[in-house]
Amino acid sequence: MVNPVHLRTLVEVVRLGSFAAAATRLGYTASAVSQQMSALERDTGVDLFHRSAKSILPTEAAVVMTRHASKVLTDIEALMAAATRTHDVTSQELRLGIFPSLATYVLPKILQKPAWKDLGIDLRVSVAEPSQTIQGLRTGGELDLALVYQVGQSGLAWPHTLNRQWIGDDNFRVVLPAAWGIRTDAKMAADHLSEMPWIVHHPGTSDATVIERLFASCNLHPRVVAYSDDFHASLEMAAAGLGAALVPELALLRRPPGVVVLDVPEIRLARNVFALLFNEKKTARVQLFVDLLAETLSNLGSKGK
Template identity: 40%
Template sequence: MLNPVHLRTLVEVVRTGSFAEAARALGYTASAVSQQVSAFERAVGVTLFERAAHSIRPASAALFIAERGAELLAALDGFEREIAGMVKGLRGRLRLGTFPTASARVVPHAVARLTAERPDAEILLDEAEPDDVLPLVLAGSLDLALVYAYDLVPRTWPDELTVLPLLTESLLVVLPDGHPAARASVRIEELRDERWVSSRDGTAGSTCAVRLCAAHGFTPRITFRSNDYGVVQGLVRAGVGVALVPALGYEALPGTVGRLVRGKPLRRHVFAVHRTANANPLLRDALTALEAACDLVADEHLARA
C-alpha cells in the first residue's frame, strides 16, 4: 500500500525540482527526502527520477503520479478536516427520536438552534412513541430521544441510559364550550356519564385516563380513539366527548376549553435520554439546544424541569 507521507514528499519534489528545496518546504532533511522517494520507488516498482551529481529530473511516471497524487492528497486533507470537525462537533450526524407533540412544539426550536451553530452537521429525525424509540436508543440506532412518562403511568429506565428531565406538563381536561363541569378546575367524578375521547388503547395516555377515572370511582366510556391530539380536540369541539390532553398537545381552540383537574396536580414529564456511553460530539450541543427550546415553550401549563 502506498504511504501518503511518501506521496506528499514526491509531489513536493516534483513541484520544487529539488530534494533540498522539498526538504525545506516539508521540514525534513534532504537525506530524509531522498530516502522517502527511494521507498516510494520501491513501492511502485519504477524509477521516478534521473539523478545527477547536482540535479534531478522527474520521469514521466513521476509527473503522472505527482499530478494525480496532488488530487488524492487534497481529498485526504479535506477528509482529515471533516474528521477533526466531527470530533469537535462541527460536522457529523445526530439521530434524534421524538414523539409527535414534542415534534410540533419543541423540536423545531432545537433544530433551528443546532443547525445555526453547526451548519455542516446532519440532523436526522425519527418520530414515534417512547416504547418504540427507547429500544432504538439502546441499540445505538438513535443518538438521543425525547420521551415522556405520566405520573399515573411511571417508567423505569435501563441502567445504560442517561435521563435528563426537560419539561413538566399539566394534564388538561378538554370540554366543549358551555359544559357544566367547565369551572376553574374540573371534578373528574362529574364526568362519569360522559363519552371519552382517548389515545390508542394500551398507550400511556389512555392508561392514565383510565387510572384517573378509576381513582374517582368509575371506568370511562371511551368511544373514540386517536393519537392525534388535533383530532381529539376536534371531536371534543364537535360535542361527542371529553378528553384528557397533555399541555404540549393542547391548543386553545374556539368551541373548547381546557381545565386542570381539581386536587393533586396531574402531570406528564418530558425527558431527553441517550446511552451514557454515546460519544457523539454533537450530543452535548443537541441537549443544550433542547433545553433552550423548552425555555421558549414554557408557559402556565408547561414548566421547565
C-alpha cells in the same frame, strides 16, 4: 473547586424540594444526590440545607447559589462547545429519535434559533413513539439520542447503561366542548365530570392504565363515546361537542375554537420528558442541544395553558 455536576444537582434539589425528587429527575439514587450535596458543602464551606428526620430545607445560601448556578452552567457548556469547535471545525452527526409532539412543536423552534446554527450538529431525525425509539437505542447503531416521555410510573423501560436527563414535563389538562356552557374559570371537582361523555385512550396501553387509575382515585367514571390516541383528533371531536378529553399542553398549542380548557385540582398528570443517550455520545454540543430542548419546552408549555 466546585463540580458543575453538583451545581446542576443543587438546582434540581432546590427546585423540586427533596433529594428523592431530584434523584428521579436526574437518574441518580437519593443517596448519590445526598453525597453530591455533602461534597458541594465541603467544597464551598457553606451549609446548604437544614436537615431533619422528616425533611430538608435549603438555606438562604443555597437559594442564592441556585439563582446563579443556571447561568454558570450555561456559560461552562458554551465554553466547552466553543473549545470543541476550535479544535474540530467539522460538524458532529447526531441521529435523533423524537416523539411526534416534540417534533411538531419544539424541534422546529430550536432549528430557527441562532444558537442552533452555532452548535455544529448535523442532525438526522426519526419521528416515532417512545417504545419504538428506545428500540433504536437498544440495537446500538440506529440512534444516538432518544427523546421520550413517560406517564406516571408507566411500563416504558430503557437500558440501565443509558444516560438519562429530564428535560421537562408536558402536563395534561381537561378539555370540554364549549357548547356545554362551562367556563374556563369554573370551579369543578373531578367527580362532577363523572358520567359525562369522554374521549379516552385505547385501553391496554400503559398511558391508558395510568389515566384509568387516576380517574378511579378521583371517583371519575367516564361514559366513553370514543377511543383516540391522536390528541389532535380528540381536540377536534371535543370541539364538535362529542365529549371531554384529557390532552397534554403541547397539543393545546393548536387547539381548535370550540373547546374550553379546565383546571381540575384532583387531575394532576404529566408526560415526563427525558433525553436518553449513550455516555460516549454526550459531548458539549449534544448537552447544549438538550439544554435548548429543555428551555424551549418550558417556554412552550406555559403557552399551552
